[in-house]
Amino acid sequence: MRLSASAIALVVGLLVNHGALASELPQRWVSAGGALSEWVVALGGEPKLVGVDTTSQHPATLKALPSIGYQRQLSAEGVLSLRPHVLVGTEEMGPPAALAQMRNAGVQVELFSAQPDLQTLKSNLGHLGQLLGNEAQADAVFSEYEHALVRHEALVATMQATHKAPGVLLLVGNAGGKPLVAGRGTVADWVLRHAGGRNLATHTGYKPFSAESLAGLSPDVLVFADRALGGDAARAALFKENPILAATPAAKRGRVLELDPTLLVGGLGPRLPQSLQALSAVFYPDSTESAR
Amino acid sequence: MSTLVKPRTLFIGLTLLCGLAIWLSLALGPVSLPLWDTLRAALRLLGVPLDAQGLEQAELILGQIRLPRTLLGLAVGGVLALSGVAMQGLFRNPLADPGLVGVSSGAALGAAVAIVGATLLGGLPEVFGPYLLSLCAFLGGLGVTALVYRLGRRNGQTHVATMLLAGIALTALAGSAVGLFTYLADDATLRTLTFWNLGSLNGASYSRLWPLLLVSAGVALWLPRRAKALNALLLGESEAGHLGIDVERLKRELVFCTALGVGAAVAAAGMIGFVGLVVPHLVRLLAGPDHRVLLPASVLAGASLLLFADLVARLALAPAELPIGIVTAFIGAPFFLYLLLRGRA
Numbered sequence: 001m002r003l004s005a006s007a008i009a010l011v012v013g014l015l016v017n018h019g020a021l022a023s024e025l026p027q028r029w030v031s032a033g034g035a036l037s038e039w040v041v042a043l044g045g046e047p048k049l050v051g052v053d054t055t056s057q058h059p060a061t062l063k064a065l066p067s068i069g070y071q072r073q074l075s076a077e078g079v080l081s082l083r084p085h086v087l088v089g090t091e092e093m094g095p096p097a098a099l100a101q102m103r104n105a106g107v108q109v110e111l112f113s114a115q116p117d118l119q120t121l122k123s124n125l126g127h128l129g130q131l132l133g134n135e136a137q138a139d140a141v142f143s144e145y146e147h148a149l150v151r152h153e154a155l156v157a158t159m160q161a162t163h164k165a166p167g168v169l170l171l172v173g174n175a176g177g178k179p180l181v182a183g184r185g186t187v188a189d190w191v192l193r194h195a196g197g198r199n200l201a202t203h204t205g206y207k208p209f210s211a212e213s214l215a216g217l218s219p220d221v222l223v224f225a226d227r228a229l230g231g232d233a234a235r236a237a238l239f240k241e242n243p244i245l246a247a248t249p250a251a252k253r254g255r256v257l258e259l260d261p262t263l264l265v266g267g268l269g270p271r272l273p274q275s276l277q278a279l280s281a282v283f284y285p286d287s288t289e290s291a292r
Numbered sequence: 293m294s295t296l297v298k299p300r301t302l303f304i305g306l307t308l309l310c311g312l313a314i315w316l317s318l319a320l321g322p323v324s325l326p327l328w329d330t331l332r333a334a335l336r337l338l339g340v341p342l343d344a345q346g347l348e349q350a351e352l353i354l355g356q357i358r359l360p361r362t363l364l365g366l367a368v369g370g371v372l373a374l375s376g377v378a379m380q381g382l383f384r385n386p387l388a389d390p391g392l393v394g395v396s397s398g399a400a401l402g403a404a405v406a407i408v409g410a411t412l413l414g415g416l417p418e419v420f421g422p423y424l425l426s427l428c429a430f431l432g433g434l435g436v437t438a439l440v441y442r443l444g445r446r447n448g449q450t451h452v453a454t455m456l457l458a459g460i461a462l463t464a465l466a467g468s469a470v471g472l473f474t475y476l477a478d479d480a481t482l483r484t485l486t487f488w489n490l491g492s493l494n495g496a497s498y499s500r501l502w503p504l505l506l507v508s509a510g511v512a513l514w515l516p517r518r519a520k521a522l523n524a525l526l527l528g529e530s531e532a533g534h535l536g537i538d539v540e541r542l543k544r545e546l547v548f549c550t551a552l553g554v555g556a557a558v559a560a561a562g563m564i565g566f567v568g569l570v571v572p573h574l575v576r577l578l579a580g581p582d583h584r585v586l587l588p589a590s591v592l593a594g595a596s597l598l599l600f601a602d603l604v605a606r607l608a609l610a611p612a613e614l615p616i617g618i619v620t621a622f623i624g625a626p627f628f629l630y631l632l633l634r635g636r637a
Contacts, residue, residue: 051611054612066611067609067611067612068611068612069609069611069612069613070483070487070612072480072483072484072487073487073492073494073613073615074494075322075494075606075610075611075612075613076357076494076495077321077322077323077353077357077358077606078322078606078610078611078612078613079611080322080323080353080357081321081322081323081324081610081611082611092480095494095495096495097495097496097497097500098494098495100497101356101357101495101497104352104356105349105352105353105356205478205479206478206479207475
């Protein structure tokens, strides 16, 4: 008796609560931060988006939305002109004065962490799910994502049992000029490690390297995160210009690949598991096929 | 150089222009407000007791976003133009701008220390957080200018030429220090630094506005009192001395006002180029080199130019916005070239 009463109370409470929430859920969204916008879309929030920042490039349909500019330089009045109910963004969003002005104007400003780790992602997705009114879907999406990563981790572990982890360098280019090398504490480093590579760079952040020290590290694999270096012709030209780069083991064996630079911005994004698979396939060319 | 416009006509014209700039700056923005609402909200802000019904949004946007932004633009534009006149008068060179005495590069160094250093240091009391950047920029500008001034002094006299060269040397030195911070910065702080160097009136708030308003009002009231002395200085330092001007004191005041005014402007809005260089020229072209006209007219012209540039900055790409430094340099650089080449034709 007691049990059923409380069960009824719970059900009624849930129903009432849910109804109240649904009417108060924000319907007009502005999102700042590449990975975050991707997650909003992944959780079915795309129809609610009325504006995104310049780092929100995926999926391509987001580019058709009004742009609110760079996430650190938002204009309060510009965002307000889109009449949003909620502004979601990472802690990189600013300036603080503009955020305060938007809050004063009644816009719900929701901040998310861009830390590249699963725990952060879990709470971010939960939070987004609440705001979108589909927590169940958010849970499902997260467990699927977690599974994909765990599965991939296991795969990498089995490969590393039989193969030496390849030494990798990830180069973020400025159109083939002096490339910056991704070091510790970057999302790029996280990606390389989880794909089973050994990041040869030991500095922190992104730093320029001379071609000589690049060659001295003799990387087994080179990863380019640069829009200007997409395609074989561009890469051939780069190697022709930098003979030392062309002399690395990676270049000699053709173990060179590209990575979409937008993956490296704003925390863990929904496209990461596929990219990890693509990277691992090059890191462990013979064993990925058999493991599958 | 003959004057094209009588001072009276010039002041009436500039006052009207400035009034127009202020009105447009309050009336236009990415959010389109009905003109009638803007008017009523403006009257309410001035203290006229009107019915607030349906005016909440207009009042908020006008009072919290556009008004502080307009005041910031007025103060920054006015004080930058005024400092430009002071520097061109001090160096007796029409190509001089406030950057020459190191105030801009000093402020940039201060900003770099604040933006990059804050993440490296951490551990500062949080109260300083929002003001750290402005404070460091202001102190950096003041510090480097003081050093330039000290280096220019010998035997109780300030040598303007030495000061100029010291300014160039310290600007280079500060530039290399900024470069070092750029190297140490991570991606995010790097972009903050870049955008700061382009300047913006975005996110103006009253708490940041008051110090700047006080400083610029002080400078704008003080410098015009020295107009006659600046006119005498145009003849040369010894000539001015023979006319009974305390030249050393004048030089000290000019440098101090510039450091204070530009330092405060840069601290509030970041680096905004070309206003200090171009506006005095523009006014001189119209009204001649008499500082009694030049100084107050430059304040009005600088304030108007910056407000118009800001309108472009906030409307061109709405709802996003352009850094204002891009707009002022885009207008300023071609005009500067025109000035340079005009003499050759």
